[in-house]
Amino acid sequence: MLQTTAERAGTALLVVVLVSLVLGQVLGQPVLLAYVDSGSMEPTIDEGDGFLTMPAIVTGPPAEGDVITFRAQEIEGGGLTTHRVVEETGQGYITRGDANPFTDQDGGEPPVTQDRIVATAVQVGGTVITIPGLGTAIEAIQGGLLTTATAIGSAVGLTGTTAPGSVGTWVFGLGLVLFVLSFRPDDDEELERDVSRTTDDAGLNGRVVAAVLLVIVLVPANAAMVLPSGETTITVDGSEVAEAESVAPGDPVEAAFDAQNNGLITLLLIFEPADEDVIVEPTAPGIPSGESATATVTVPAPEPSVDRDIVVREYRYIVVLPESIILALHDIHPFAALGAINLLIGGGFVGFVGGLIGFGDVRIRDTSRELPLRVRVKQWLR
Numbered sequence: 520m521l522q523t524t525a526e527r528a529g530t531a532l533l534v535v536v537l538v539s540l541v542l543g544q545v546l547g548q549p550v551l552l553a554y555v556d557s558g559s560m561e562p563t564i565d566e567g568d569g570f571l572t573m574p575a576i577v578t579g580p581p582a583e584g585d586v587i588t589f590r591a592q593e594i595e596g597g598g599l600t601t602h603r604v605v606e607e608t609g610q611g612y613i614t615r616g617d618a619n620p621f622t623d624q625d626g627g628e629p630p631v632t633q634d635r636i637v638a639t640a641v642q643v644g645g646t647v648i649t650i651p652g653l654g655t656a657i658e659a660i661q662g663g664l665l666t667t668a669t670a671i672g673s674a675v676g677l678t679g680t681t682a683p684g685s686v687g688t689w690v691f692g693l694g695l696v697l698f699v700l701s702f703r704p705d706d707d708e709e710l711e712r713d714v715s716r717t718t719d720d721a722g723l724n725g726r727v728v729a730a731v732l733l734v735i736v737l738v739p740a741n742a743a744m745v746l747p748s749g750e751t752t753i754t755v756d757g758s759e760v761a762e763a764e765s766v767a768p769g770d771p772v773e774a775a776f777d778a779q780n781n782g783l784i785t786l787l788l789i790f791e792p793a794d795e796d797v798i799v800e801p802t803a804p805g806i807p808s809g810e811s812a813t814a815t816v817t818v819p820a821p822e823p824s825v826d827r828d829i830v831v832r833e834y835r836y837i838v839v840l841p842e843s844i845i846l847a848l849h850d851i852h853p854f855a856a857l858g859a860i861n862l863l864i865g866g867g868f869v870g871f872v873g874g875l876i877g878f879g880d881v882r883i884r885d886t887s888r889e890l891p892l893r894v895r896v897k898q899w900l901r
Contacts, residue, residue, distance in 0.1 A: 531764075542803045551571065551572060553570060553588060554568060554569040554650075554653050555570075555601050555654060556654060558620050559602065560616050560617050561618045564585070564586075564601070564647060564649055567658075568652065568653060569651075569654050570601075570640050570647050570649045570650065571648045572639065573639050574637070574638055575636045575637055578638075582604070583606065583607060584603065585603070586604075586639070586640035586642070586647055587601070588600070588638040588639075589602075589614070589631045589635045591628060592629055592635075593629070597858070601640070602619075603617055608630055610629075610632075611630030611632040612636075613630060613631075614631055622845070632635065648846050660743075668687055668788060704741070705839050706740065710809065733865050737861055737865060740861075741857070743784070743837065744786075744835045744836055744837060745782070749832075749833060750832050751776055751830070751833060752829065753774050753776060754826055754827070754829075755774060755826070755827045755828075755829060757820065757821035757822050757826065757827070759822045761771050761820070761823045767821060768819075768822045768823070770819065770820050771817050771818070771819060772815050772817070772818060772819075773815050773818075774815070774816050775813055776813070776814055776816070776831070777811050777814075778813075779810075780807065780811065784808065784838070785807045785838045786805070786806050786835050786836065786837060786838065787803060787805050788804055788834070789802065789803045789833070789834040789835075789836070789849055790831050792830070793828070793830040794829070796819055797817070797829055797831075798817040799815070799817075800815050800817070801816055804839060805842065812890060814831075816831065834849065836849070837860055839863050844859075845859075850887060850901060
């Protein structure tokens with residue numbers, strides 16, 4: 520009994536860890552768990568250790584002494600950084616790694632404003648709650664998954680490497696781990712409980728749960744890719760171009776347009792001009808959540824009395840695969856890229872359901888109906 524309880528607790532803990540990490544990858548910020556990959560916070564948080572976090576939207580503004588995870592602008596080229604708040608100024612927070620002799624702002628990082636803070640480390644009695652070796656273990660598992668994904672891509676003739684932050688790798692890995700966990704031998708107690716089930720027991724069907732989850736996950740995912748896609752039309756006024764830029768008809772002129780990602784997941788945008796004499800740069804920008812990208816269109820200048828409409832088709836894909844693979848699939852057909860993305864996301868979440876509850880009938884027996892009322896009252900009062 521004790522062994523079974525320990526196994527279930529361990530499985531539940533693993534599920535919480537994996538789900539937290541996947542959500543952190545999807546949202547682009549730590550959710551419950553994070554880890555550091557440098558020694559800048561030693562001895563508070565050693566390199567490779569994990570720590571508990573709370574989203575900034577829950578904790579509110581930090582206080583001096585809090586350890587925060589924020590989006591850096593200059594530190595190691597930008598990205599998430601975990602350091603301690605050492606001072607608050609009118610321009611923002613001054614931060615420093617516990618192992619560093621100088622503040623981040625002394626090194627050129629702007630003061631950290633509230634909108635750049637994504638999480639705060641959980642502290643008890645001034646001590647950050649850490650999980651030794653969590654980050655090291657995660658990076659080892661992630662490395663194995665990345666190697667496998669790259670090998671599969673190479674086997675089917677697709678080149679490129681998988682980005683470490685690929686959501687697809689995490690979702691697929693989560694589903695795979697949980698699905699493997701589902702293959703465990705049933706002990707005698709579980710077999711006896713299965714035999715004793717009655718038709719009156721309440722239950723769930725794993726296939727139904729998987730189908731519902733697929734709808735919940737895939738519908739908004741496809742909406743984020745398909746609905747904002749379409750055509751952008753830019754009008755070049757020949758008279759205005761001739762007056763403002765003093766160019767002759769046929770000379771290259773430029774126009775720009777912006778594309779915004781209002782979702783929670785990084786998107787890969789692909790721009791395709793409808794006319795062969797139109798050039799768009801960049802052709803396939805990746806846009807993180809909440810950010811935008813500016814594309815420049817180069818086109819031969821029309822005659823002064825002519826207005827030319829430039830049509831640029833836009834395709835959007837959730838980045839759950841290496842960008843090179845998405846581009847290769849898109850070149851085959853946009854449906855090929857959409858299908859692969861749906862297969863990867865759907866497969867990961869189906870594995871999630873299979874690992875947790877299986878795909879058969881899962882019944883929940885109400886044993887309280889077999890007990891006298893006085894016994895049930897005593898159990899409730901315990």
